[in-house]
Amino acid sequence: MSASPPKIALSGVKKRFGRKVVLDGIDLEVAPRESVVIIGGSGTGKSVTLKCVLGLLKPDAGSIKVDGEEVVGLGDRARERINTKFGMLFQSAALFDSLTVWENVAFGLIQGHKMARRKAREKAIEKLAQVGLGADVADLSPSELSGGMQKRVGLARAIADDPEIIFFDEPTTGLDPIMADVINDLIVKCVKEVGATALSITHDIASARKIGDRIAMLYHGKLIWVGPAATVLDSGNPYVDQFVHGRADGPIQMELRG
């Protein structure tokens, strides 16, 4: 891999719910300032992987290191400290519906960094502008926004306090193609210019190729292929080939029932 120690290192991470094995030994290293994208079908455990890193789910086995520090089984306080390094865009945006749009974006600044509300509001409006939203939405409630706008507010919230590591869970799903590309550019900008490390999830191959340095494919609880983003279209791996070209027949059989 690279000379510098990895920013995030997963090894042998396993997670199952009841009898259902979701992650069956994940090994992945993300170098500083690198952007890695995990691709895979729906329900393969991509979100679960991120939630394990964030400490929202506890893996059954394996180790997860952030900046060389083991984070599995941390206490509340230590977890809060680690989480200040993170920014997370949830698949469902997960905006706080009891707060206004700007309060959502400024949440980490006000609660975590104890920034004054007036200053935090200015910063929030600045971040909203970065994701293509005007100051006029700042005082709206999240429920008054369209799905795509909510996603952008979620993105603004994830990058508001300039985190070192950003997680994007399906950042472009549900957006129109142009807005999807705007978001892709924005993610690239965050990672390349600000110097953040990114771990993203998507099943949009165009997006994966644009935002990722490396791509990993999750299938049946394992990362079956990891390689440079440029080579994903001709990886030579039949599973990856089937997925990136979106073919119904191939080694991956959809589990259809009924």
Next chain:
Amino acid sequence: MPDPTSSPTLTVDSAAPNPAPNPAPNEASNETLGRFNFLAVIGRIILAFFQQVGRLSMFTASAVSHCVRPPFFPRQLLGQMVEIGYYSLPVVGLTTIFSGMVLALQSYTGFARFSAEGAVATVVVISITRELGPVLAGLMVAGRVGAAMAAEVGTMRVTEQIDALTTLSTNPMKYLVVPRLVAACLMLPCLVLVGDVIGVYGGYLIGVNKLDFNAASYIQNTWDYLETLDVVSGLVKAAVFGFLIALMGCYMGYNSRGGAQGVGVSVRNAVVSASILILISNYMITELFFAQ
């Protein structure tokens, strides 16, 4: 404060999100199946029961310990105090004024048979302060506030907002649960105090206007036989009820699973379990204060 985790056992089990499945009626081998079912069902019920008690106890311990450890969220606390205290006033006021009125009417009918009508004022004030004020206010607030808490926290759980709080380095226990618990413990006694006054006033209205008591002597009778302990015990009850309402609302909401339906189940469980816990703890506190 009585241990809030020891009493809920019965209720929590019946309110468990995943009750043990009923045994299928066995048609096959009566001997083996029958015995297996019987033992398995008992075992499952006992296990589910202790699991629920354990989870609730841990939740309670964690919530209480977060109450005394910074950071605090005064803005959230204030919001909850307004929500619980101020906006519950009409409900509590209406409940207690009519209770006071009906109490005066009924006790008058009863005491008239012993020519002891003079006791009406005393009976009204003691019943309201000791029992009816806190219990009725508690039950009404359980329906109003407990349900709202379970719905709000539950929705935040199933829409990943609680996860989002964690990733923003904000402890959801401190941000969501502690303000609700503290606000309910503080505001319920205030509500009950106001309710006591309104309830006694309800009795006074009926006593003076309908039963032809002399206003001054009615007030005199109210004051003379009222002891501090009557009011204090009612307020202690109110604080405990507030704690139980917020605890069950938050606990059920926090452990919601699976979308709108799951939130609905949480709301129902929160109201039912809080109401039953209120009645049980009401008995226990009464016993503590007044049993000789």
